[in-house]
Amino acid sequence: MPDAPQFSPTARELDDLELIAHGALPNGFNAPGSVVTLTLPDDVASAALEAGAVELVDPEGLPLARVAWPAGTVTPLATPAYGPFRRLYLSPAQAREQYAGRTFVPVTGPLTRAELAELAPLGPIALLALVGDGTPDLSAVALLRATLAAARQLPEAAVIAVPLAAHGDPEADHALGVHAVTAYAGADPVRALSGRFVEGAGADDDAPGEDFPDEVAAIVEADRPARDAQGLVLFFTGLSGSGKSTLARALMDRLLETGQRTVTSLDGDVVRRNLSAGLTFSKADRETNIRRIGWVAAEISRHGGVAVCSPIAPFDATRQDVRRYVEEAGGAFFLIHVATPLEECERRDRKGLYAKARAGVIPEFTGISSPYEVPQDADVRVDTTGRTIEEALDDVLVALRSAGYLDLEVGPATTAEPGDGPGDTPGEEPLKVLFVCTANICRSPFMELTARRLAGTAGLEFSSAGTHGWDDKPMDAAMVQVLGDGIEAGDFRSRAVSRDLLDRADLVLTAEAAQRSYLLQDHPDLFRKVFTLGQAAEAIGRLEPGLAPTEVVERLASARGHADPALDVPDPYRRGPEAAAAAAEHIGRLLATVLPALSRTNR
Known part of the structure; x- marks a missing residue:
């Protein structure tokens, strides 16, 4: 056998x-x-x-x-010995032995003041907290905590945990509840709370109003957060090239800028390198990768965080698994289907993946040799064809606001009257610009020194720092060689960026989008003044001429948009003189757009 x-x-x-x-x-x-x-x-x-x-x-x-x-x-064979409040999970025989002679009261939700008043005259009671899967109004742990808190306000009450599951069938659940409660009570009386529980599992639609004692109310509030405080998983799904990763990054940027919530990105490539290292691209391994993403996202939502995920996730069953993980963790699952058509995704394909798939080089490629099951339960559908990132992102923001989860629409910056801000009139405080790169030895010092030479006495003050700045190092020799005529590195020394430097600056311009995200992740309240140099140049290029420097900064704050990595200044460090020259030329072009707009002489 x-x-x-x-x-x-x-x-x-x-x-x-x-x-x-x-x-x-x-x-x-x-x-x-x-x-x-x-x-x-x-x-x-x-x-x-x-x-x-x-x-x-x-x-x-x-x-x-x-x-x-x-x-x-x-x-x-054994009694389950894991989980919180295990001491309260008694067998019916144990419950009858320990609490014989009491009135047994089934409980599926937090007890109100009125219900406590109803129970107080009954004498010794045993509260049967029905905490099985799907039965209580609260999570199992919260219901037990709330029931224990209520029991402390009764003359003599004990709490017993009963693992009674709900099955989505009221008649079956009723019969199951009757059997279970009767087994625990034995010959002792059972008292159903008015309008709350009638001879079986499940809460009644006419349950009394939620007037809870203070301690119980606090437990309920923590377990039932408002939608805008609930843990949230923003799950983008769509074909390769649909724009889902770009939209996910833009949404994450907006979250960081507003500083409303803690946010974690579960980017597909990053997860592949770390959480899913060793998995192949077979169908089974790809689905395992998505379930791993979903499990981590659910744990983030369990603790009230926001997780942003953007896998292809082509199969409905796997997406439903992730939804279940999140809901079981007490979070909300918000599904965004980036529904860009296959033809458009294939047209955008810069890596040639679709061509390789059609040639049979890449097997099981979603949309070509492997199906994509279109979600029927998406909270919002977005087609990015012919649209800017901001336009497509607006669809998501509207849906999130309508659902009550997030309101990421940022109002315009406060408008200052002429002469109220730095650099508006001669003799005033200059407008302070801080340039930031990684180590503060290549790009940001080049920006600082070149900007000083180009701006002259235009009411601007420049400095630089690095997100991971080396302390007190000279400027990179290759970048010194490409400084313009008459510009000397002198005694320049590198430094790390600090909150004090950021606070003193009126405008912070980074070399790359990654550095901007790094700064905003630690200092989300500074979103109105931190941009990439390329992002600032692109936005300024769309402004009408003749604006005051403070007006330019205000317009940047209200029309900042997504920091496109395509506008980044690539890092030339240790890549030779050609890379240094290319970085210098790129920075020069961007400064030629940005500096005149910030100069007090351009009015």
Whole structure:
């Protein structure tokens, strides 16, 4: 006789079988809809049939019960010993022995002041907190905490946790609840709260108003955060080249700029290099990669964070798995389908992936040799064809605001009257510009020294620093060689950027989008004045001439948009004189646009 295969049941199946093993339900209990159902994968079911049984284990592999297969008889092996409040999970026999003579009260939600007043005259009571999968109004832990808090306000009350799952069938859940509660109460009376619980699991639609005691109210508020404070997973899905990664980056930038929430990016390439290192690009491994992304995102949402994910995720079943992970963690799952047509995605393909897929070089390529299942449950659909990033992002922002999750629309900057800001009139404080690159030895010192020479006495003050600045190092020799005529590096020394430097600057211009994101991640409140040099030049190029320097800065703040990495100044460090010359020429072109607009003489 082969050994029984091991199987980890779902939370709902574990609840049902734990009740059977504890004697709360008879073996073979069968209400309408086959309430107690154990679903095994095909391979496990085949092995169980051969062995005549299947062994159920907890998440850590501890054997809990043996189920005769296919008869269904449950033999308990051990009591589950994991999870919070395990001491409250008593068997019906233990509950009857410890709390005989009490009135048993089933509880599926936090108790209100009115309900406590209803229970107080009953004498000693046992509160049966029904905490199985899908039953309580709150999470299992929160319901137990709320019930314990309520019990402290009653003359004599004990709390017992009952793992009673809901199955989406009111009639079956009612019958299951009656069996379980009766098993725990035995010969003692059962008291159903008015309008809350009637002889079985489930809350009534006419439940009393939520006037909770203060301690209970605090637990409820923490477990039921408002939508704009709830953990949130923003899940972008679409074909390769659809624009989902670009939109995801733009949305993350907006989140960082507003500083409303903590945010984590689960970018596909980054996850592949770290969390999913070693996985191939087979269908099975690609789906495993997406489930890993989903699990991490769900954990982020569990603690109130925002996770931004942008995998292709072509299969509905995998997306539903991720949705389930998030919802079980208490987070919200917001699905964005970037519905750019295949023809447009293929036209944009700079890496030639679609051509290779059509030639058979890349197998199982989504959209060509592997299907993409269009989501039917997307919260918003966005087609990026012929649209700017800002236009496409607006579709997502409107949907998020309408759903109540995030309001990322930023109002215009406060308009200053002429003469109120730096650099508006001679003799006033100059407009301070801080240039930032990585090490503060190549690009940012070149920007600082070149800007001083080009701006002259135009009411501007320049400085530079690095996000990971080397301390007190001279300017890179290759960049010194490409300084313009009459510009000397002198005694320049590098330094790291600091909050003090950022606060003193009126405008912060970085060499790359990555440096801008780095600064805003630590200092999201500075979003109105931190831009890439290329981003600033592009925005200034669209402004009407003759604006005062403060007006230019205000326009930048209100029309900043996405920092396109294509506008970055590439790092020339240790790449030879040609790279240094190219960086110098690029910086010169951008400064030629930016500096005149910031000069007080250009009015």
